[in-house]
Amino acid sequence: MEPQMNTGSSPSVFICGSFSFIRGWCLPIVEVADLRKTFYLARHHRGFFGAFRNLATRSYREVRAVDGISFQVERGEMVGYVGPNGAGKSTTIKMLTGILVPTSGRVEVAGLIPSRQRRELARRIGVVFGQRTQLWWDLPLIESLELLRHIYRVPEKRHRANLATFAELLGLEAFLDTPVRQLSLGQRMRGDLAAALLHDPEILYLDEPTIGLDVVAKQRIREFLIRINREAQTTVLLTTHDMSDIAHLCQRMLIIDHGRLLYDGGVAAIRERFGTTRTLVVDLEEDEEFAGVPSAEMVREDGPRKWLRFQREAISAAELVAQVAARYRIRDLTIEEPEIEEIVRRIYLEGIGGDQPSAV
């Protein structure tokens, strides 16, 4: 019933079939088959008497956080894993890292079963939670990185080489000796990325790595991720709310909602079909009377800042900016990609089907 599709098999599957001696390397690094996780939440009765009822009767509500998901990730891929809040993204990641045991289905990461071989797997994966740092708050960044070397038992020589590489790529030198609590959000995220990568993980899970960052900081993080993906062949699985992260980083994306996979395929195809509305955010020089422009719809207004939604096929961003600039003085502008929520809503509304190949 649910719209789902798969845009063909990746090229490495083909290569592996032909050269069996490299199969070991080619086996997918993540393999998930019919994965499910059901939580039973105690139903709470409200009020004074409700408290007693909670003690006496325990009734449970079944929540299927992940409800039959299957996918594979090949080594060296960079995959976006997106969906609205509560869609089941972090439950999936928790099962992939071994934090949670699946209710049913199969998970294999780097040839290991995460919930059974959690500590062994931990050496081979890196995890960054965008909103929570793993660095020691009151110590200089360099000390956190040093402590992690001991937690992961990275040989000293290897550690020094990696540290030198990351310090250069991420520009850490300037603040290696600064206590983490004094770092800016962007600096801290760079530190966290280095921290997650110092033990040479084969796969990196990133949970909202650019949340709260400004455009420059975001760009820096993205460039770094592209580099380590290309040079170290690190597989990256990225959950994010920011469609532009996906657009910059991933060829492939998985869209999940209500614990089910809605889409597994190319990013370009989805943006082409569902990402057609974008929003131009302009800051005008003065808070003057704003009558709008013909080819865009004003969806929000906050003093001199206006949000103008427009269709990609109707007008190019450059033309729209020119239209606005012809009538008003612009101080600053950004173009927002459609939100994940908006794309998911449109997938429900319009269905995936169409001319896309192989609906599953």
Add this chain to the structure above:
Amino acid sequence: MRDDLALYLRLIGADVRSQMQYKLSFLALALGSFASLFLQFFVILIFFQRFPHMAGWSIGEVAFLYGLASVSFGLAEMVSGGFDRFSQLVVRGDFDRVLTRPADPFVQLFSQEFQLRRLGRIGQGATAMLLGQGMAGVTWTLPKLLYLPVVAASGAVVFVALFILGATLCFWTVQTSEVTNIFTDGGTEMVSYPMEIYQEWLRRFFIFVVPLGFVTYFPALYFLDRPDGLGMPEFFRFLPPAVAMLFLAVARAVWSFGVRHYQSTGS
């Protein structure tokens, strides 16, 4: 095991360095706890002015008991910060981070925090013991002197196990600190007095179920050369190290069960 210990020392070293960034706050906390606990001790002294004996125990003997309880509990608090504040760790999601690292979660939790400021309670306890043994006129022998640190450490291990059991409750419900406090804070209070003053069922509970009786009462009988008012076998005085190890093993097993429960429910 040796690697775990090295990692533990390294991590608490880092934590102590972090705390040293706030030297003033550290000093204030340590002195504050020393002072407030000392006041508490004086209240007991004043109490004894009116009733010089408690279940046949002199004021000096009770002070010794009280001091021993404080030293053991202070040592336990010093190393159990990660378990004591475990519910916060779970709520903030930091426990998930622990599970994504290759080191033993048990070691990682002990390494979360080293509460240096608890030196206040330990200092206060040691002072009370020193005063108490003077007043009670304890005759010290070499075996007694050697056994004393073993007893203090064993008592600390019993309290550590209680902190671990308290933390384990967090896997089922978040509001656990009150329940845990009954056994940790309440337990210290309780072992500060001779067991004879408690009801039969309570004594049994604190000897055979939650072995707090082995923290102070039985070993104190040995140091003070007192007869046992409960009529338990003489060798109970030398059981604390074994009891502590056994109780810690039980706590660790229950903890592992809790972790597995967490991994299947995620709450």
